[in-house]
Amino acid sequence: MIYFSAVVIPLIISIIVFCGLLENKKVYDLFCDGAKEGIRMTIKMFPTLIGIFLAIGMLRNSGLLDFLSKILSGFLKYLNVPSEIIPLAFIKPISGSASMALATDLITKYGTETRIGMIAATIMAASETTFYVIAVYMNQIKAKKSRNVIIPALIADFVSIITAICIIK
């Protein structure tokens, strides 16, 4: 399986390039032509990234999230939710790099095959960083009104986290 996950990306790239060759396309020219787009897109994303990283960095370092998760974990203990997971559940929709650091921490501390380690890994893989996706996608078209797209997105995150906690015993 480790081999499998290492092989996915090179395999896909090779198949695509091979198909291009079969159809007699100038694959290299096409590739370079497409790659130009990548620069334009990244430049377009840059200001949004600065904006979200600034706000999220401030939020994380203000200690507010830790405070909230401390309050919540008191209640959640009664529902058989391990309190160690709560900060991760909070930060997951907000910051990809922070939640990755936190999850790696949890897995290292409690072990890969423990309940907490398994839940942390599942939460990491089950969804994307919601705020980041919304900000970057909205920025791409300069739309101002989000029509509350965040509501279904956050409900979905919530459900996938709850599912992870419920199925891993």
Place this chain on the structure above:
Amino acid sequence: MNYLWPIIIIISFLFAVISGNIQNLNNSIFSSLSDVVKLSLTLVGNMCLWCGIMKIIQETKIMNYLMKILKPILNWLYPEAKNNKDAMEAISINTVSNILGIGNAATPAGLKAMEELQKDNKNKEELSNAMIMLIVLNTTSIQLIPTTVIAIRSALGSPNPSNIIVPIWISTIAGTLTGVIITKILLRRRKI
């Protein structure tokens, strides 16, 4: 975003003052700037790679196969975008990349899809229904091959790194289904 962003900043500042974390907060401002620069450097490489690969896909028959396979489900998810061929192509690539767990390839395709959808959008200031569905599906991101997490587990010495895969499937599918159903209901009732 125009409300959320200032609220996050102001609340964080106030809380940091109360809880005595102001030094941390100050450091975070400058470290977040350098984080973005670092991220952008890897990002620009990834974006160029996958945009290049995407171009090859679009110019070959692979695109036609993908479109044929995904058509029924995509037409149901994005009814207004049915006739927007460029948008549907980008959405197809985005969907496949998400399923295969190649988040790096999903982003450029998703952004491309947003641009194509915007061309058909009647009110340019507002997200269209198809855009809302696209964003929700990219936040929930159904992932069948969780490459990153498997790599982390094996790096941390798991005897069987991939036995996390079934819980991940259940959880990602539950989240994605919820996202789709709620979005469909909200859009139909014109609640968002």
